[in-house]
Amino acid sequence: MRFRSSDGTELSADVRGSGPPLVLVHGIAGDAARWGSSRRLAEHFTLHALDRRGRGASGDAASYALDREIEDVVALVEAIGGDVLLLGHSFGGLLALEAAARTRVAKVLVYEPYAPADPVAEPSATTSSFFALRADPEAILVRFLVEIVHMSESDIAAFRATPWWPRRLAAAPTIPREMAAVETHRADLAGLAARGTPTRFLLGEHSPEFLREATARFHASLPGSDIVELPGQAHIAMDLAPDLFEREVRAFFGPG
Numbered sequence: 503m504r505f506r507s508s509d510g511t512e513l514s515a516d517v518r519g520s521g522p523p524l525v526l527v528h529g530i531a532g533d534a535a536r537w538g539s540s541r542r543l544a545e546h547f548t549l550h551a552l553d554r555r556g557r558g559a560s561g562d563a564a565s566y567a568l569d570r571e572i573e574d575v576v577a578l579v580e581a582i583g584g585d586v587l588l589l590g591h592s593f594g595g596l597l598a599l600e601a602a603a604r605t606r607v608a609k610v611l612v613y614e615p616y617a618p619a620d621p622v623a624e625p626s627a628t629t630s631s632f633f634a635l636r637a638d639p640e641a642i643l644v645r646f647l648v649e650i651v652h653m654s655e656s657d658i659a660a661f662r663a664t665p666w667w668p669r670r671l672a673a674a675p676t677i678p679r680e681m682a683a684v685e686t687h688r689a690d691l692a693g694l695a696a697r698g699t700p701t702r703f704l705l706g707e708h709s710p711e712f713l714r715e716a717t718a719r720f721h722a723s724l725p726g727s728d729i730v731e732l733p734g735q736a737h738i739a740m741d742l743a744p745d746l747f748e749r750e751v752r753a754f755f756g757p758g
Contacts, residue, residue: 503550505581507574514559515578516551519544522608523582524755526551527575527601529592530680531643531673533558535666536591539744546752547587552578554594557673568597568683575601587755592616592737593680596689599720602701603693610694611754613704614713614737615720617689625682632678639674646677651737652710660742691723701727702754704747706735713737730754 503515515525516534524547528536534551535558543549553560555574563570575597579586585608590598595615602610628649635642647653647661661667694701701724705717721727730750732739740747 503581505577507555507570507577509563509570509573511555511563511570511574512561513555513574513578514553516553517548519547519549521545521547522587522755523548523550523584524587524589525575525578525582525598525607527588527590527594527598528552528554529590529594531646531670531677532594532666533669533673535669537740538666539664539741540748540751542744542748543751547755550578550582554597556676558669566679566683568680568687571597572600572604576605579605579607587611589613589751589755590615591740593684596684596687599691599694599701600689602699603691603697606697607699609755610699610701611704611751612701612720613739614706614709614717615703616713616716617684617687619716619719621686621688623686625685629678629681629685632681636675636678639671642677643670643674646674646681650681653737657736657738657742661738664741689720691720695724698726703727703729704732704739704750705729706732706737706739708734708736710737 503517506512526537534553537551556562587609588598588607589611591613595612596617598612647658703717703721721729
């Protein structure tokens with residue numbers, strides 16, 4: 503599916519399956535293929551897996567802003583129309599929450615979204631150091647998974663074995679710009695709270711504390727939302743425990 507965002511950038515979503523429309527928004531260093539281990543969801547929903555700008559089949563703009571990414575999700579939801587369901591992971595979870603604050607969706611499910619409680623005016627030294635690695639995508643990706651996501655060596659090894667690891671590498675140069683954008687971004691979920699859109703947060707039992715804190719903070723800002731903890735999991739249950747992940751998606755959105 504091809505569509506244009508509000509700034510004119512042409513974007514793409516991989517569409518498959520049947521049933522209610524479900525938009526999938528991937529996180530940092532991914533593309534639409536990151537949902538490959540959740541392909542059985544297509545038996546219950548019409549999946550619209552977004553290639554976020556700058557990767558996959560989507561275009562990009564000369565300059566980058568997190569706000570444009572939010573507008574991209576809004577544009578996809580509105581291009582589909584009707585009672586759209588929205589699922590976002592990590593950085594994509596933040597985009598999903600803020601997009602749902604700007605346009606109508608039926609339900610929102612987010613897995614460990616992140617934005618700081620106190621944004622900074624300039625990117626941190628750690629984030630700035632990632633820009634120096636742009637010529638080495640694997641160094642960027644592995645460092646991000648180890649230092650930021652706190653993935654174990656065994657989880658990274660399992661991640662490397664997935665068929666979409668090469669596509670992760672292809673998207674790795676976009677990691678620094680998205681890290682910088684998040685650090686300086688103040689999330690605004692007031693519109694979502696006012697809409698009263700049913701919202702659920704997924705949280706890995708063993709996820710890093712900064713993701714657990716952000717998830718709890720977002721949950722507290724949305725009256726009526728709830729949190730479901732994924733036992734034994736961290737940040738990528740859709741890859742390491744796909745059956746559990748799919749059950750939780752269907753439990754919230756319905757059987758399709």
